[in-house]
Structure formats: C-alpha cells, structure tokens
Amino acid sequence: MRRVMCVWCPLWPIQRLRSAGLGVVIFAEGRRGLQVTVCSPEAAQWGIRAGMPLGEAQSLLPVSSHKTSHSPRRNGGQQEKLPALPVLKRADPSADRSRLLELALHCQIYSPLVGMEEAPSPESLWLDISGSEVLFGGERGLAEKLQSDFAQQGIQVRVAIADSWGAAWGISHYGEADISLVPPGQQTNRLSPLPIAALRIPQSVKQTLQSLDVMTIGQLLRIPRASLPSRFGKELVRRIDQALGLAPELLQPERLAEPVFEEWLFEEPVSDRQSIDHACKILLERLLTRLVASRAGLRELACHWLGTATEPTLLRLLRPTTEKRHLTELLRLQNERRVFLSGVQGIRMEVIEVGLPPLRQATLFEDDAGDQHPQALAELVDRLSMRLGRQAVLRPRLVPDPQPEFAFESVPWLDAPASAKQETVGITSHLRCRPLRLLRSPQPLVVQQFSTEGLPTLVQRSTVIRTSGPERIEVGWWRGLDVKRDYYRLSLANGAILWAFVDRDTGNWFLHGLFV
Amino acid sequence: MEAQRAETLRALRRICQGTARQFTPQLEERSRLSTGLPGLDALLPDRGMEPGWIIEWLAPVEGCGACVLALQGVRAALQRQPVWAVVDETGEFHPPAVQGWGVSLDALLWLRPSSVAEAAWAVEQCLRCPAIGVTWFQAERLPDRVIQRWKIAAETGGGVGVLFRPAKAARHTSWADVRWLVQPKPARTTAGRRMRVELLSCRGGYRTGDSVELEICDATGDVRLVSAVANTASA
Numbered sequence: 225m226r227r228v229m230c231v232w233c234p235l236w237p238i239q240r241l242r243s244a245g246l247g248v249v250i251f252a253e254g255r256r257g258l259q260v261t262v263c264s265p266e267a268a269q270w271g272i273r274a275g276m277p278l279g280e281a282q283s284l285l286p287v288s289s290h291k292t293s294h295s296p297r298r299n300g301g302q303q304e305k306l307p308a309l310p311v312l313k314r315a316d317p318s319a320d321r322s323r324l325l326e327l328a329l330h331c332q333i334y335s336p337l338v339g340m341e342e343a344p345s346p347e348s349l350w351l352d353i354s355g356s357e358v359l360f361g362g363e364r365g366l367a368e369k370l371q372s373d374f375a376q377q378g379i380q381v382r383v384a385i386a387d388s389w390g391a392a393w394g395i396s397h398y399g400e401a402d403i404s405l406v407p408p409g410q411q412t413n414r415l416s417p418l419p420i421a422a423l424r425i426p427q428s429v430k431q432t433l434q435s436l437d438v439m440t441i442g443q444l445l446r447i448p449r450a451s452l453p454s455r456f457g458k459e460l461v462r463r464i465d466q467a468l469g470l471a472p473e474l475l476q477p478e479r480l481a482e483p484v485f486e487e488w489l490f491e492e493p494v495s496d497r498q499s500i501d502h503a504c505k506i507l508l509e510r511l512l513t514r515l516v517a518s519r520a521g522l523r524e525l526a527c528h529w530l531g532t533a534t535e536p537t538l539l540r541l542l543r544p545t546t547e548k549r550h551l552t553e554l555l556r557l558q559n560e561r562r563v564f565l566s567g568v569q570g571i572r573m574e575v576i577e578v579g580l581p582p583l584r585q586a587t588l589f590e591d592d593a594g595d596q597h598p599q600a601l602a603e604l605v606d607r608l609s610m611r612l613g614r615q616a617v618l619r620p621r622l623v624p625d626p627q628p629e630f631a632f633e634s635v636p637w638l639d640a641p642a643s644a645k646q647e648t649v650g651i652t653s654h655l656r657c658r659p660l661r662l663l664r665s666p667q668p669l670v671v672q673q674f675s676t677e678g679l680p681t682l683v684q685r686s687t688v689i690r691t692s693g694p695e696r697i698e699v700g701w702w703r704g705l706d707v708k709r710d711y712y713r714l715s716l717a718n719g720a721i722l723w724a725f726v727d728r729d730t731g732n733w734f735l736h737g738l739f740v
Numbered sequence: 741m742e743a744q745r746a747e748t749l750r751a752l753r754r755i756c757q758g759t760a761r762q763f764t765p766q767l768e769e770r771s772r773l774s775t776g777l778p779g780l781d782a783l784l785p786d787r788g789m790e791p792g793w794i795i796e797w798l799a800p801v802e803g804c805g806a807c808v809l810a811l812q813g814v815r816a817a818l819q820r821q822p823v824w825a826v827v828d829e830t831g832e833f834h835p836p837a838v839q840g841w842g843v844s845l846d847a848l849l850w851l852r853p854s855s856v857a858e859a860a861w862a863v864e865q866c867l868r869c870p871a872i873g874v875t876w877f878q879a880e881r882l883p884d885r886v887i888q889r890w891k892i893a894a895e896t897g898g899g900v901g902v903l904f905r906p907a908k909a910a911r912h913t914s915w916a917d918v919r920w921l922v923q924p925k926p927a928r929t930t931a932g933r934r935m936r937v938e939l940l941s942c943r944g945g946y947r948t949g950d951s952v953e954l955e956i957c958d959a960t961g962d963v964r965l966v967s968a969v970a971n972t973a974s975a
Contacts, residue, residue, distance in 0.1 A: 597871035601823060604869040608851060612858055618850040620835035631836050634850065655840030656958050660807045662834035689926065719924020720803035721933060737834065738803035739933075740904075 225408055227363070228475075229351040230392035231331070231370065232382045236347040237320050238264045239379055247310030251278045267310035278312070285309055317345055324349070327379075328478045334360070334370055339477045341393065348396070350389050350475055367403045386411050389475060390467035394422030394441075412468055416442030423463045429456050441467075485574040486510045493531060493567025497559070500568060504555050507573040512546055521545050521581030527555070531569025534562065539610070540638055542602040544579035550603050557610045605637045614638050626699050627707055628662060628736065657695070657713070659723045659737030666734035669724050680733065683714060683722070690715040698728075711736070773820070773900060776812025779952040779965040780920070783939045789813075789918065790943075791820070792895040794887065796916035798940070800907040804924040805933050805956055810902050811841050812963055814874050817900050818847050821873030825849040825866040829859040830878075841961060860886050867893035867901050878904040887915040910940055917943040925953065932957045934966065 233239055238248050247266030251258050258278035272281045286309070324340055328349050331338045337352035353366060360366035367383045374381045384396035384404040391411035395404045398418045406414045415422065418441050420433050433456065438444050444464070452461050465471030486507045494500060504527065515522055521544025527537040537558045545551065582599065608617045618634040625631050673682035679691050693712035700707040708728040715721050723737035772788030774781055781787045789795065795813075799806040814824055824847050826833055831852050839845055849872070853859040859877065866875040867890055875894075887903070894901045903916065910921060919940040927934045938951035953966040 597821070597869075600869050601871035604865060604871065605849070607865060608862060612851065612853050612862060616852045616854070618852065620845050620848060620850055622836055622839060622845065628834075628836075632834075632845075637849065653840065653959075653961065655836050656961055658834060658837040658840060659803075660811075660834055660837045661802075661830075661832050663832055715927070715933070716803075718801050719935070720801045721805070722803060739805065740803050740807040 225354070225387065226352065227354050227357070227385055227387065227408075228389045228392050229335075229353050229363075229367065229370075229383060229385045230389065230396040231349040231351065231374075232384075232393075232396040233324070233327075233347050233349075233374075233379055234382065235262060235264065236324065237262055237315060237317075237345070240320055240323050241311075241313055242378075246308055249281060249310045249312050250315045251281075251312065252315035261315050264310065266308070270310065272310070282312070321346065325478060327374075329480055331370070332480075334366060337475075337477045339475050342476070348393060350392070352475070352477075353385065363405050364403065367405070371403065386414075388467060388469035389473050390424065390463065391415060391469065393424060394418055394467055398422040412445070415467060416440065416445065420444055423460075423467055425460055425463050426457075429460055432456060483574065484511065484514060484578075485572060487530075487570060487572045489530070489570040490568065493569050495564050495567045500564075500571070501556060501559060503571050504559070504573070505552055507571060508551055508555065509548065511573055511575060512548055512551070515575070515578060516546050519581070520578040522551065522575060523579045524576035525551070526574045526576050528572040528574065529564065529568050530572055532564055532566050534564055534568075537562065538576075539606075540614070542605045542609075542638055543598075544581050545602070546581050547603075550606070554606055554610050557607065609636070609638055626697050628658065628697075630700075631658075659721075659739045661740045662723075662737040663735065666725070666736045669722075669733040669735040671733050679712065680714060680724070683716065683724075686716040686718045686720070688714050689717050694726075697725075713739070771820075774813065774816045776814070776816050777809065777954065777963055777965075779954060780809075780937060780939075783947050783950050783952065784918065784942060785944050789900060791898040791900065793917035793943070794891050794894055794901040794903060794915065796903045796905060796909075796914055796919045797922060798905055798907045798910050798919060799922045801924070804922055805935055806904060806920075806922040808841065808956055809920075809922065809935075809937065809954065809963065810876070810904070811838070811843065813900070813902075814843050817873040818843070819873075821871055821899055823847055823849050823872050825851060825862075825872050825875045827851045827853065827859050827862050827866065827875065827877045829853055829856060863901070864889055864893045866897075867899060868897045869899070870897050872897060872899045874900050874902060876902045876904075880906060881909075884913075884915065891915045891917075914941075916941075927955065932959075 237250050241248050241250070242264060247264045247270075249263045249267045249272055250261050252261045253259075254261075256277060260272060260274055260276045260278060260281050262274050263272045263281075271284045321340075324346055328338045328340055331349060331351055335351040335353050335356045339350050340346045341348040341350065353363070357363045357366045360369050363385050367385060371381055371383055382396045382399075382402050384392045384399060384406065386392040386395060386406035387408055388411065391406060391414070394415055395406060395418070398421065399414075404414075419439060420441055421430055423441060423444075425433075433444065438447070449461070452464075462471060466473045488503045488507055490499075490503070511525075512522070523541055523544045525539040527539070529536065537555070539551070539554050539558070541554075605617060614636045617637045619637050619640050620632045620634050623631055623633050669680075669683060671680040671683055672685070673680070675681045679688075681688050691712050691714055694710035695712075697707060697709045697711060709725040710728060711723060711725040713721060714724055721739040722735055723739065724733055724735050726733050771791070772786050773791060774788050775784070795810070797806040797810055818824055824843065826848060828850060829852075833850065835845055835848060835850065838848065849866070851859075851862050851866075853862050856879075859879075860882070863875055863877045866872045882905075890901055907921060910919070919942075921938045921940050923936045923938065925934040925936055932955050934953065934955045936951050936953050939948055941948055955964045955966050956962075957964065
C-alpha cells in the first residue's frame with residue numbers, strides 16, 4: 225500500500241530568514257501598496273498581523289532602535305518587556321522556493337520520490353515512503369529521524385504519514401501532534417474532527433461552508449455527496465476524494481539534474497590559440513551531440529580553463545539552440561580577447577542551462593509567422609552581447625517618473641527577449657517635448673546675456689530667438705536630493721534647439737538635452 | 741498573400757505527386773521604402789529608398805531636427821523588418837522621445853558600445869542581420885572603408901542604415917546611397933521648427949541639388965511641406 229509523508233515547515237519564509245531571537249516581518253506589494261504577508265510570533269507580539277499595510281506595521285514599532293522597548297498599548301503603562309524589534313524584509317518567493325527545493329533534494333536520503341507541494345508559495349514537502357520506512361525502524365522512526373535532521377538545520381517541521389497526500393497534508397497542518405501517523409484505512413476517522421480548511425479547498429468555498437455552519441470535515445461528510453457539486457462546485461468533491469484516497473493525485477517528484485559536461489586534457493600546458501579553439505570545437509560538438517539526442521537546446525554554457533587562474537568563459541544565449549556554427553562563433557568571439565597568462569592544462573565545457581530548441585518551421589505558410597527572422601535576431605543579440613557585454617545590448621522601457629533621468633529603465637535583451645510581434649504604440653504626445661539626446665548629466669550653461677524676465681538671450685555665442693516654457697519639475701525628494709527645475713526650450717539663431725533648465729534653488733542654468 | 745499561399749500549395753502538390761520540378765519563384769520587384777515624408781520621397785527615384793541603402797543626414801549644428809526627420813522613415817521600415825537598432829556610443833540617446841513620435845520601444849535594440857571601433861563593428865553586424873529594419877549611428881569622422889563595409893553589409897541584410905554626420909563631411913565623397921543636408925530656417929510658430937532639406941547626392945544622380953522646405957510641429961507631431969507660394973504679406 226502506498227504511504228505518503230507530508231513535511232510542513234510552518235511560516236516557511238520566516239524560518240528561512242530568521243536569525244536567532246529576532247522577529248521577522250515579511251512584506252510584499254499588495255493591492256493597496258506594501259502589505260505584511262507573514263510575520264513571526266515575536267513580531268506578532270508587537271501587534272503586527274499578516275495583511276496589515278506596512279506603514280501601519282511600522283507605526284506599531286518604536287522609532288528608537290533599542291533592543292527592547294515598552295509598548296504604549298499594554299497594561300496601562302505597566303512596564304512589560306517586549307522582544308527585540310523585528311526586522312522588516314521584502315518577500316522573496318523564488319529564494320523561498322529554491323531553499324525548499326534544496327531540502328527536497330536533501331530528503332532523497334529518506335525516499336527516492338520527494339517533491340514540493342503545488343502551490344504559489346509552497347511550504348510543504350511530500351515523500352513517498354512506501355517500503356523505505358523499514359530502513360529507519362518503522363514510520364515513527366523515519367518521522368523522528370527526519371524531524372531531528374531538520375531541527376539540526378534550524379528548521380521546525382510538522383510531519384504526518386497517511387495513505388494519501390491530501391490526508392497527510394491536512395493532518396500535518398491541522399493535527400494536534402508534531403508527528404502524526406494515520407494507520408492504513410483510518411484517514412476518514414482522523415480527518416473528521418479537523419476544520420474544513422484541511423481539505424485545501426478554495427477560500428470562497430470555505431467561507432460558504434462556514435456561513436452554513438459546516439466547520440469540520442466530519443460535518444461536511446454527513447451532507448449527501450450527490451448535492452455537493454451543484455452547491456459548492458466540483459473542486460470540493462475532488463479534494464474530499466483526494467483526502468480520503470478515493471481519487472488519484474499527480475505528484476511530480478524533484479530530480480537532481482544530471483550534469484552535462486565534456487573535458488579535454490592536454491598532454492602538456494598549451495597556450496596556442498589555434499589548439500585551444502580546436503579543442504573547444506571538438507568539446508562543443510560532443511556536447512551538442514548529447515543535447516540533440518535528448519532534444520534539448522543549449523541556453524547557457526560555461527567553459528573552464530583548467531590549470532590557469534583565468535576566469536571561465538560564460539555563454540548565455542537569447543534562446544536555446546543547437547547551431548554549432550553559431551556557438552563556435554560565439555566562443556571564438558570570447559576567446560580572441562582572452563589572455564591566458566599561463567598554459568592551459570585542460571578544458572572543461574559544462575552545460576549550465578538547457579531549453580527547448582526552436583522549431584524549424586512553426587507554421588505551414590511563411591506569412592503566418594509574423595516575426596520573420598527570429599533566429600537571425602537571436603543570433604545577432606547573442607553576438608552583440610558576447611562582444612559588447614550584456615549591459616550594452618539594451619531594451620528601454622518607460623517608467624512613470626517625471627524626472628527625465630529616471631523616465632526610462634534599460635533591461636538587457638538577454639533578460640527581456642523581444643515579443644514576437646510589434647505591439648501597437650500609443651503616441652504619447654507629451655513625450656515629443658522631450659529631446660532625442662539627453663546629456664548624461666546636466667552641464668552648466670554659460671549664459672552671456674539675460675532678458676529683463678531673467679531668461680537667456682545669448683547662449684553659446686548664439687542669440688536665443690525663441691524661448692518656450694517653463695515646464696516645472698519638482699520631484700525626487702524621496703531619492704535624497706530634491707529636484708526643483710524649470711525647463712525651457714531655447715531656439716538659437718544658428719538653428720539648434722536646446723533643452724535647458726534653471727535650478728530654482730541656486731538660479732544656475734544647465735543644459736540637459738538637444739532636440740537633434 | 742492569397743497568391744503566395746496558392747503558390748505554396750501548388751508547389752507542395754507537385755512534390756507530393758512525385759513530379760516535383762525545380763522551380764525558382766520569380767524575384768519580387770524590389771519594393772521601395774518611404775522616407776515617411778512625401779516631400780523627400782518625391783526627390784528620390786521611384787519615390788522612395790531601396791532596402792540595403794545607406795542614408796546620410798548632414799547637419800551644420802547638432803539640435804536642428806535631422807534625427808526627427810529620419811525618425812519619420814523608421815515606422816515605415818519597421819513594417820518590413822521589425823527591429824530598429826540604435827548604436828549609441830555616447831550613451832545620450834533618450835528613448836522616451838522616440839515613443840512620442842510613434843515608434844514602439846519594443847522594437848528598439850539599443851546598443852551602447854564603449855569605443856568607436858566596437859560601435860563600427862556593431863553597426864556592421866546590425867546591417868548584416870535580416871531582422872534589423874533600420875540601423876542608426878552618429879559619427880564625426882569615419883574611414884571611408886568602414887562605410888564601404890557597411891554598404892556591403894546593408895545590401896546583405898536588406899535593412900537601411902542611417903548615419904548622422906556634421907555638414908562639413910559633405911566635402912568628402914561617401915559610399916552612402918543618399919545624402920541629405922539639413923539647413924535650419926527660422927520658424928513661424930513657437931511649437932515648430934523649419935528647415936530646408938537638400939538632396940546632395942543620390943544613387944542614380946536623380947534630382948541632385950533639389951531641396952524642399954519642411955516644418956516640424958512638435959505639438960501635433962506633423963512634418964509638413966512648406967508651401968512654395970510667396971508670402972503675400974511681405975510681397
């Protein structure tokens with residue numbers, strides 16, 4: 225019979241971050257700005273709760289940075305010591321997931337089939353322990369061993385073993401003991417007293433059931449089953465069946481990726497460029513042969529130069545490929561600028577990331593493709609990124625910031641690949657009053673003559689024939705330096721149009737751009 | 741498009757019937773690219789540019805609007821090839837202004853090389869790529885052979901190269917297919933600017949020396965041909 229263990233790490237984002245004795249408050253962008261998503265018990269003693277706006281949570285903490293403080297709300301002035309001030313941290317779901325994945329892979333010493341729960345923010349691991357419990361002196365022995373193993377890593381867990389993953393999950397989360405063993409076939413009895421939330425049902429269904437005073441799974445099971453789908457949806461019935469072991473549940477185990485690499489060892493250290501290039505070519509061929517056999521494309525490659533202190537060569541591509549010609553050219557581009565201070569004893573070429581290679585023909589008719597040269601573009605971006613550096617091959621994005629310097633951000637093309645089709649662009653007319661050339665930083669403008677209104681009339685030895693403005697920008701106090709500028713468009717007699725501003729604090733004029 | 745599909749289906753049928761013959765689809769007549777400005781198109785042979793051309797814009801001073809004029813042609817060129825490369829060695833290109841003139845930033849490949857040599861290499865790579873519709877670059881002085889290489893690269897890739905240079909470069913010969921000289925003129929409105937654009941040279945020697953007067957209105961985004969009718973007020 226199949227036996228499944230659920231290992232739940234309560235408040236996982238907190239446990240991952242927590243340093244001894246300190247409370248932690250984790251916040252993230254919510255519907256109404258920054259909100260507390262989870263907080264540790266120590267932080268909860270300050271009155272902080274999940275779902276609370278971050279500003280409100282901060283207002284509950286004293287301004288002073290004393291390790292302990294006194295709460296003004298407690299016991300009418302009676303002095304009571306509170307724990308240390310909690311640390312505020314931004315949520316990092318990907319780091320939480322990665323660490324949990326590490327733990328899942330670590331748990332393969334207990335079972336060959338281990339995985340993470342399927343949830344946006346997973347906190348639990350599942351282990352298929354059928355047959356492996358005998359190696360640890362039974363199910364309890366296995367659970368205790370795993371719990372102490374996690375405790376040594378500073379992680380508190382609650383463990384449940386049952387016939388189904390649904391039952392194990394519910395009992396680990398809502399059961400009384402830290403270790404719960406459900407004998408085979410007994411999950412209905414053990415689940416009955418638990419709240420309906422133990423069934424992993426949607427929040428809306430849970431609220432509907434609670435409004436009908438159905439609080440426990442036992443109460444829910446007494447309702448005629450035939451009436452449940454029409455009243456509460458099919459999801460509820462599916463979850464009940466999964467918990468009772470009546471319906472199968474697909475569990476995706478985590479597997480350690482097989483490292484894909486090739487090595488070439490020279491008989492003696494080599495510094496000849498041609499020999500190195502030739503060896504690289506052979507290694508690349510071997511790697512590609514392996515990848516093509518598994519229908520994978522190369523996305524990232526590392527080339528280690530053995531026996532030297534030279535930094536490894538890293539190739540990251542816009543999209544996975546198996547094109548030997550393209551990869552060889554990229555390697556050559558990197559290697560021709562590389563200086564080997566000592567001879568290379570060997571080369572180790574390692575695949576870091578793979579992906580699905582592009583289809584040779586996506587549609588029957590060429591005109592359906594929309595983007596006609598995706599491969600040519602990808603290869604160009606790879607070449608440019610390799611030679612100029614990924615930070616020099618950019619895709620700009622508008623940012624809603626009135627200060628011109630911060631009105632856009634640049635993302636490397638390798639991180640933000642192009643959409644297949646060109647999006648329609650809304651012409652934002654106000655942006656036409658921005659110059660096509662913006663100086664890296666505003667340059668002092670030498671004004672030879674001013675009008676009676678204090679506007680420049682002679683600039684750079686050229687008469688100002690027209691001035692339009694001002695466009696007042698007063699912004700940036702949160703960045704530290706308050707920006708107070710009045711921008712003018714100065715048309716000079718020589719035909720140039722300048723974008724200049726006067727600093728309202730100092731009265732100095734600066735050139736910031738040119739309408740080229 | 742329908743005709744192209746029908747031709748594809750006919751070819752597939754021939755292959756399926758085992759009677760496939762080698763067929764060479766007739767080369768399409770090379771389509772013309774508009775400069776985005778009818779007044780300038782009228783000065784060019786067959787009213788437009790050819791894919792694979794290098795266009796040179798010469799201006800006596802920086803900031804007289806040559807880039808805005810060149811920008812009008814970018815939209816048309818991007819309909820054929822979807823990406824616009826800007827090789828910006830100075831790092832002073834300001835992308836938000838581009839969006840103001842109706843070109844999507846999604847189409848923009850913004851390159852910031854650290855030296856002139858790298859910039860020249862990047863321009864050549866972009867011109868050679870069939871996915872790049874337009875490649876922009878600004879340069880003070882360039883060896884002649886560099887532009888010659890670009891010319892060959894542009895003909896291979898089928899895009900258009902747009903090069904901005906100071907007006908003093910007009911004294912030297914160039915491998916560019918079209919050379920425009922922009923001369924600023926006093927504008928009549930506060931939101932606009934006026935310039936005279938002269939065709940210095942064009943492949944085929946078509947109407948060389950002719951010029952038009954254009955007015956850019958920043959408020960509406962229009963680039964208008966200024967009427968040649970005499971000003972009655974001053975007459």
